[in-house]
Amino acid sequence: MFTGLIEEIGVLRRVQRRGEAMIMTVAASKVLEGVKLGDSISVNGVCLTVVSFDGGSFNADVMPQTFRHSNLCELKPGNPVNLERAMQAGGRFGGHIVQGHADGTGTIAERREDANAVVFTIKPGDPGTLRHVVPQGSVTLDGISLTVVDVDREAGSLKVSIIPHTLQETALQYKKTGDTVNIECDILGKYVDHLLSQRFDGKEAGSRASAGGLTEAKLRELGF
Structure with missing residues (x-):
């Protein structure tokens, strides 16, 4: 289980692809503190298992199911990724319950400034995803716990407003119109x-x- 509070921005160092299967090598530092084989780390909102690691990176397998339902297949060496370790029992719960199981991907239809915030309009690849998105409810985009500010079911889109801190501390700062994000709807809904x-x-x-x-x-x- 995760909370959607990103701990650091990692960098994809290497990708080994074999059809729809992948082995990703991700350069990181903070999420490697105390890491053990078999630990779960959320990469852009996708729960992956650490299969090997060294002092500056970890490797994780990506199976075909994950390949097909997330944007991990689009990543290239050098791309930044959001990283979060699995939640510890007794830790602060600052976000919402995040499983790391992407419901699908969405495309950034618009990115605009709104005073000190940046508003992103996301169009899910499957419009049916919006069935589980509620205004002022929670949604996870690339592993980030965010509050939904609007849902336009006719247009097939949702909007989130990002504060400066969240933008600076996540890979969302590098996203632009036309880029994709992983979407995980609130588990309760x-x-x-x-x-x-x-x-x-x-x-x-x-x-x-x-x-x-x-x-x-x-x-x-x-x-x-």
Whole structure:
């Protein structure tokens, strides 16, 4: 589990690709403090496992599933990446619950200044992703815990406003219009939606329509 508070900006040192599988070598310092084989490190919001490391970098495998559902496949040596170690029990919870499981990617449609902040407009590759995005709720972009300031379902986009500190301390400062970001929606919304889309007898619904959802008739049937 992560919190979406970036600990440092690392640099992709090397990429070894074999089809849709990759081994990434990431140069870092802070996230290597106390690191052990098998530890989890979030790279641009994607939970990866440390398979080897030295004093200035770590290696992590990227499997095809991750390759297909994140922007890690677009990274090249020299690219900056956001890094965060898994949360320690008893630590401060400054962001929100982040799994490091990207729901997909989005494209930066606009980047504009708003007084001391910078507003990013993101268009998810799958418009259905917006189902789990709530205004003033939480969303993770490239591993950064952010607050949603607007959702435009007709335009198929969401907006976040970035304070100067967050911009300076993350790789988002290098992002421009047309670049992609990894999106992870708030886990609470995803779980609630999944549970409500199932039949009350516990059997998986064939479709949302056949499941019926939580209706007045269903509540009456259950005794409410």
